[in-house]
Amino acid sequence: MGGDAMAETFRDRKERQAKRGKTVHEIIEERIDWMKTPVRKPDGEMRPRIESWENVARHLRNFLSPRLGKKIASEVTKHDIATLSNDIVAGRHGGKPSVSNARHMRRAASGLFNWPAEAGRDYITASPCVNLPKLDEEHPRDRILSEEEIRTLWHGLDRNDLPRDRRTRLALKFALISMLRSGELLPIHRDELNGENGTVDISARRVKRRRVINQPLSDLALEIIKEAMGNYDHAFTGRFGNAPLSRQAMSGALKGTKHRNGKVKTPGICELLGLEPFTPHDLRRTAATMCGELGLSEAAISLCLDHQANKDEHGKPLPAVTRKVYNRATRIIVAKKREVLDAWAAELRRIVGAEDAETRMAA
Numbered sequence: 001m002g003g004d005a006m007a008e009t010f011r012d013r014k015e016r017q018a019k020r021g022k023t024v025h026e027i028i029e030e031r032i033d034w035m036k037t038p039v040r041k042p043d044g045e046m047r048p049r050i051e052s053w054e055n056v057a058r059h060l061r062n063f064l065s066p067r068l069g070k071k072i073a074s075e076v077t078k079h080d081i082a083t084l085s086n087d088i089v090a091g092r093h094g095g096k097p098s099v100s101n102a103r104h105m106r107r108a109a110s111g112l113f114n115w116p117a118e119a120g121r122d123y124i125t126a127s128p129c130v131n132l133p134k135l136d137e138e139h140p141r142d143r144i145l146s147e148e149e150i151r152t153l154w155h156g157l158d159r160n161d162l163p164r165d166r167r168t169r170l171a172l173k174f175a176l177i178s179m180l181r182s183g184e185l186l187p188i189h190r191d192e193l194n195g196e197n198g199t200v201d202i203s204a205r206r207v208k209r210r211r212v213i214n215q216p217l218s219d220l221a222l223e224i225i226k227e228a229m230g231n232y233d234h235a236f237t238g239r240f241g242n243a244p245l246s247r248q249a250m251s252g253a254l255k256g257t258k259h260r261n262g263k264v265k266t267p268g269i270c271e272l273l274g275l276e277p278f279t280p281h282d283l284r285r286t287a288a289t290m291c292g293e294l295g296l297s298e299a300a301i302s303l304c305l306d307h308q309a310n311k312d313e314h315g316k317p318l319p320a321v322t323r324k325v326y327n328r329a330t331r332i333i334v335a336k337k338r339e340v341l342d343a344w345a346a347e348l349r350r351i352v353g354a355e356d357a358e359t360r361m362a363a
Helices: 002-020 024-036 053-068 078-090 099-118 147-156 166-178 219-229 249-255 269-273 280-293 298-304 320-328 330-352 354-362
Strands: 038-040 046-048 199-202 213-216 256-258 264-267
Touching: 024 053, 024 099, 053 078, 053 099, 078 099, 147 166, 147 269, 147 330, 166 219, 166 249, 166 280, 166 330, 213 330, 219 330, 249 256, 249 269, 249 280, 256 269, 280 298, 280 330, 298 330
Parallel strands: none
Antiparallel strands: 038 046, 199 213, 256 264
16 A cells, blocks of 8 residues: 555656656757757768767766756756856866866757757746856967977887877877877878878868868878878777777876876876976967968968968958858868978977987887
């Protein structure tokens, strides 16, 4: 009898909850399923509806769900979102203080609470993410490695006593010389390399702007990728099979790993080489800055970074129509990129010591 009463109470509770609406956790999972569903893109390929769904899912599950997951979604208030946002900024949510994470959480939450209305679902009538207090400005990262740091890093990556796989260390070198992002360079496949013209085609699905990148490779970049690839299908494979390294491989190698109690488990390359901490993205910034100091065209450097070219080689703003045409002139773009990347390779050889660099790469 007691069991029947409990079951009836449980059913009553479920019915009341169903009438009130779905929980935040429930719509988070619905939203994630919707985002990652493959759809046909303009280029004809089937890819997730929201291609950055993994990042959005991580922000929803790591920040929103632990605090508000059990609440009925329609009962979440602006105060709830603002309080969570403030706690993330202050580090009261169980992680490090971060304005960036608070901003990402707000963006993910706004998409979540606007989505039911857009998708024809009626269990949320108004978004709690409207007119939230402004967050503090984030300080842009400006870490640039000096020539001495580049020299220390380059030769240090050839040391056999570093606790990191050789291909991970070669990937760091390749990031510096190629100006490509981690997610663009790590999965490079043998079929993407064009031996005749010395370029690599980065698939649109791996590119931030979702367009194919045809990146010229300098002689130094070709040496690095040839050593890294060996007989594998991918240029930078992990320890297990023929799969490419994960996107976190390079950043993890630089900063090392720690136990849950905060003690160092495996020291990072920065610590072992006595370098101030930096990220793989800082290598792109360093390369671009060095190329600027060489007097190379700002527009051409932007092309190497796959940024929108807003100025011509004389520094004059480009009209929107010109930018569109400019970006479609593939051969012109590749030639301008090669000028920059070949000059950067020559400068990098000078910085690290041409003879040493060639000898070490040959070894």
